[in-house]
Amino acid sequence: MKYKAATIKDIAQALHLSTSTVSRALRDSHEISAATKQLVLDHAAKLNYHPNPIALSLKEKKSGSIGVIVSEIANSFFSQTINGIESVANEKGYTVIISQSHESFEKEVRTLHYLASRSIDGLLISVSSATKDLTQLKALHQYGFPIVFFDRIVEDIATHKVMVDNFQGAYNATMHLLAEGYQRIACITNSAHLSITRERVAGYVAALEKHGISSHPSLIKYCFHGGMLLDEVTAAVNQLMKAKPRPDAIFTTSDKLTTGCMRALKKAGVAIPGEIALTGFSNSELIELLHAPITVVRQPAFEMGRVATELLLQLIESKRPVKDFDTRILQTELITAPEVPAKKKGRK
Amino acid sequence: MKYKAATIKDIAQALHLSTSTVSRALRDSHEISAATKQLVLDHAAKLNYHPNPIALSLKEKKSGSIGVIVSEIANSFFSQTINGIESVANEKGYTVIISQSHESFEKEVRTLHYLASRSIDGLLISVSSATKDLTQLKALHQYGFPIVFFDRIVEDIATHKVMVDNFQGAYNATMHLLAEGYQRIACITNSAHLSITRERVAGYVAALEKHGISSHPSLIKYCFHGGMLLDEVTAAVNQLMKAKPRPDAIFTTSDKLTTGCMRALKKAGVAIPGEIALTGFSNSELIELLHAPITVVRQPAFEMGRVATELLLQLIESKRPVKDFDTRILQTELITAPEVPAKKKGRK
DNA sequence: CTGAAAGCGCTAACAC
């Protein structure tokens, strides 16, 4: 059962005009008499006429929609980013088509093809933790297809990029743990493929070194699936718990890892912050309600979405090929948990 | 800068064939010789040809996309539902266009027009808490436009609907509180416009009555914005805290209200479950990590998304007008929190 | 087996 919309032709026939006259009247062209315009407008209203965007797209060779690929919308960081994306896109009359990769490379590629074939005008993407092969993205990019990366950047594709100062965010978080007296700080992080992983781990290592502590590879755990699989995080946590001497704190580099880690610690019966402290990246709004209201690194997600979308639309609407690309770095915020007296330990 | 895709015409010219032959070859028509087919297919591959979906849509008068309107994707329940929707839609080759109403009626109407004008083939909607005027939805529905309601149903529009047994879910939650010995149970709920509000409140009242307790209007607080505004929830909580005698438990009827209530109680310095117990609808995965791991009513969100989408596609693909509509009722699950000894009080 | 032509809804030269 189909909804049959009124077309310009319907109006033209009813009014004994040509379609072009109607079209022009509708677009308020100066070469149409006021009388005719009124006639057309009235009839259009009566028929509840709406231009068919598909026909328009065919003609203009643009669809008015942009694609977004994130790993998971059920993730505070991404849903906040999407809100930012949506706010700019709607403002400018674009539709947003959201797709999830669920941290699977295969799903990402499929989605990519799908979106590209759905004739979107541009793409915003935060690559999956499993993405190591960039063939598809590069091909698309080489065709001149507008792409903007956000959060999880791909370094060797030259286009606009938006991210936070990952190094600094991780550095601050680790420094915070050090300042509280923790000394043996482990790190649970995402797939090593990701730019954010490298940068965040570097920040963590730098903070340790600043305190004269050398990082230990066995205390850095990479989760290939970025915490999508709880088992992976649990395994990492359990290994850390068995290390001798046992770490007294953990730094996690993403939302999913932070909550996954809490879950694993809870299951293992390890108290936070009593037995081990935890600090990590997270944009979850429930953090303050958690059993252990930990200190978190918060990213300006909404802002990131806005900026990325502005850059993308700029790319899309540019008349000539853009050759000069921006990399926008936003700042993170360290939201410190209320002091838990029992937490202090060690020297200092 | 635009990506110029190959068209059937390009292939036809290169091969000195007509566009219709190419078109047929591509669709593997039986009336094309194997040789020609091979020729066309090879060349199509070489040119990385992909049919233009917009041209197809124009012709077929269907876009292959469905619209979804929810209040907020940054809400566990809705993001899980969307995953369910996506899974069915992708399986069947449909694109999902997600829009948020942010619990605003104006935004919802704007979105509705927008989606309708973007020529989506059908709509899945969970109305906003502020929706009281159904003119737009009814108009769309009367034109024969396929719509399926989920979660927040609109009763007087005859189409497929998917929801949980709200009455039973609320009843079970309230009975759980009663069984634990709480007697003066308040209720913080959504806008009174919503079907789910009425049903959940009814379940709550029925449970109380089952225990010979009559419900008291002053203990039922309606939040018009469904918890989108924390102030609204805070005000409700504060009023309840001032009631004499003070309630010993609160039942909340949605995700946003449940967490909002926890936030408000925390700010007011009221301990859960020490000073007041809390139970409510929630699909958040962080519940078990909360300071007070409360008992929650969980909805089969993913499943709800799947079912709703199946019904919608059925509507879309039906040859003749559907007159026989389903209302699918799914069951909720009561996830009880681990016993906190201090919680028991009162008789029983 | 293949081609020519029309049409989906709309806009934009190009007439008159």
Add this chain to the structure above:
DNA sequence: GTGTTAGCGCTTTCAG
């Protein structure tokens, strides 16, 4: 000021 025509990419009669 208004009409005619062509064309966006594709499918589909209708002819050969």
